[in-house]
Amino acid sequence: xxxxxxxxxxxxxxxIALTCLAVLFIGLSxxxxxxxxxxxxxxxxxxxxxxxxxxxxxxxxxxxAAGGNPIAAALAGLGVNARHLAxxxxxxxxxxxxxxxxxxxTHLMNDETVVxxxxxxxxxxxxxxxxxxxxxxxxAWSGGATLGALIGSAVHDTNAFGxxxxxxxxxxxxIVPSLRDRATxxxxxxxxxxxxxAAPFLPAGLPVLLALAAVLLLVREHPSRExx
Amino acid sequence: xxxxxxxxxxxxxxxxxxYAIRLAGPALRTRMSFPPRATKLLEAAAVILLAAxxxxxxxxxxxxxxxxxxxxxxxxGGILAWRKAPFPxxxxxxxxxxxxxxxxxxx
Numbered sequence: 001x002x003x004x005x006x007x008x009x010x011x012x013x014x015x016i017a018l019t020c021l022a023v024l025f026i027g028l029s030x031x032x033x034x035x036x037x038x039x040x041x042x043x044x045x046x047x048x049x050x051x052x053x054x055x056x057x058x059x060x061x062x063x064x065a066a067g068g069n070p071i072a073a074a075l076a077g078l079g080v081n082a083r084h085l086a087x088x089x090x091x092x093x094x095x096x097x098x099x100x101x102x103x104x105x106t107h108l109m110n111d112e113t114v115v116x117x118x119x120x121x122x123x124x125x126x127x128x129x130x131x132x133x134x135x136x137x138x139x140a141w142s143g144g145a146t147l148g149a150l151i152g153s154a155v156h157d158t159n160a161f162g163x164x165x166x167x168x169x170x171x172x173x174x175i176v177p178s179l180r181d182r183a184t185x186x187x188x189x190x191x192x193x194x195x196x197x198a199a200p201f202l203p204a205g206l207p208v209l210l211a212l213a214a215v216l217l218l219v220r221e222h223p224s225r226e227x228x
Numbered sequence: 229x230x231x232x233x234x235x236x237x238x239x240x241x242x243x244x245x246x247y248a249i250r251l252a253g254p255a256l257r258t259r260m261s262f263p264p265r266a267t268k269l270l271e272a273a274a275v276i277l278l279a280a281x282x283x284x285x286x287x288x289x290x291x292x293x294x295x296x297x298x299x300x301x302x303x304x305g306g307i308l309a310w311r312k313a314p315f316p317x318x319x320x321x322x323x324x325x326x327x328x329x330x331x332x333x334x335x
Contacts, residue, residue, distance in 0.1 A: 022315055025315050025316055025319075026315065029319055040232075043235070043239070046239065047239055047242070047243070050239070050243040051239075051242055051243050051246055052246075053246055055274065055278055056242060056246065057242075058278075058281070059277060059278065059281055060238065060239070060242055062281050062285055063281075064235060064238065066284075066285070066290075067290075069234075069238075070234050070235045070237065070238025070239070071234070071237065071238050071241060073238055073242075074238040074239070074241035074242040074245065075241075076277060077242045077245075077246070078241075078242065078245040078246065078249070079273060079274070079277055080273075080274045080277050080278065081242075081245070081246045081249055081274075082249060082270050082273065082274070083267070083270040083271050083273075083274055084246070084249045084250045084253065085249050085252055085253050085256075085262075085270070086253070086262050086266070086267040086270055086271075087250075087253060088249075088250060088251070088252060088253010088254045088255075088256075088257070089253045089254075089256065089257050089260075089261070089262040090253075090262075090267075091253070091254065093254070093257065094254075096254055106247065106250045106251050106254070107247065107250065109250045109253075159330065160327060160330065161323060161327050162297070162298075162301055162322070162323035162324060162325065162326030162327035162328075162330070163323060164285075164294075164298055164326070165286070165297075165298045165301030165302050165305070165322045165323055165325070165326035166319050166322055166323045167285055168281070168282045168283075168285045168286040168298075168302045168305075168322075169301065169302050169305030169306070169309075169318060169319055169322030169323075170318075170319055171278050171281055171282050171285075172282045172302060172305055172306045172309055173305060173306075173309040173315060173318045173319070174278070175275050175278050175279060175282070176306070176309040176310055178271065178272075178275045179275070179279075183272075184272050184275055187272055187275075187276055188272075188275050188276050188279035189279070191276035191277070191279055191280045192279045192280050192282065192283035193283075194280070195280035195281075195283055195284050196283050196284065196287060196288070199284050199287075199288045199291065200288075200291045200292070201291075207280065207284055208277060208280045208281050208284060209277075210280075211276055211277060211279070211280030212273060212276060212277060214276050215269060215272060215273050215276060218268075218269060218272050219269065
């Protein structure tokens with residue numbers, strides 16, 4: 001850690017700390033919501049340690065809590081996590097570590113670590129940012145989820161406190177930055193309509209997967225925009 | 229909750245699959261390049277899945293309508309998020325709106 005302190009500028013370390021604080025809050029709501037929707041305490045805790053990808057974990061507990069098939073929920077979660085393939089291709093070689101460290105370094109790859117690593121000007125700083133951000137986010141996410149789950153199990157009438165509105169609100173807050181892009185907004189709205197139309201007829205979990213058909217809007221749209 | 233074995237199997241699938249996806253990028257990098265357009269599509273796919281989850285969890289309960297209180301709270305949260313309010317404010321305002329509407333007798 002002392003080498004990381006020497007390598008990274010103060011402003012970068014402060015930005016990483018602020019990001020961790022935000023992730024801690026999301027983790028708290030994640031743990032609390034999971035338990036409040038009737039899932040056992042260990043589920044968000046174990047998942048936050050072994051998956052470490054917030055959006056997919058929210059998707060998983062959302063589908064399972066609604067009575068959906070856990071395997072369908074896992075596939076939906078993997079759909080959300082497919083972007084990590086692109087992250088791995090974009091990162092400089094061996095930034096995730098060599099030898100045994102690679103096993104853990106790979107596990108730390110997520111939206112924030114990749115953004116912080118790529119923003120650094122040279123390799124030593126990229127590597128330092130990746131590991132500092134990765135390790136602190138891992139602690140913030142799993143710690144937040146555990147604490148949230150403990151708090152959530154103390155609340156009994158969750159609907160009276162409006163906790164059921166927290167879950168969609170959290171996810172909405174997470175995707176709003178992406179929705180500022182018009183094409184993405186249109187595709188996301190179409191996907192939402194597809195899922196809602198299917199919800200009365202299909203078992204829980206499947207309507208969300210069906211929404212993926214809206215990706216076609218983007219596949220079709222982009223080439224025509226590039227041609228003048 | 230459905231039976232625990234199936235849930236654990238789902239969790240294991242998600243954890244192992246996510247790890248494999250994370251491992252694949254650095255391993256494939258020397259052999260292939262990933263077009264930026266494909267990266268954008270992957271990100272958009274994630275947003276679409278999550279938007280669909282927001283819509284179904286906000287508006288449905290089982291196979292029916294969830295009532296008005298919950299989507300109203302989510303809408304308030306969404307507006308605050310669009311206006312770049314801090315995360316805790318967004319989440320607490322959503323919960324408070326729904327709780328208040330229920331207190332007033334809105335389903």
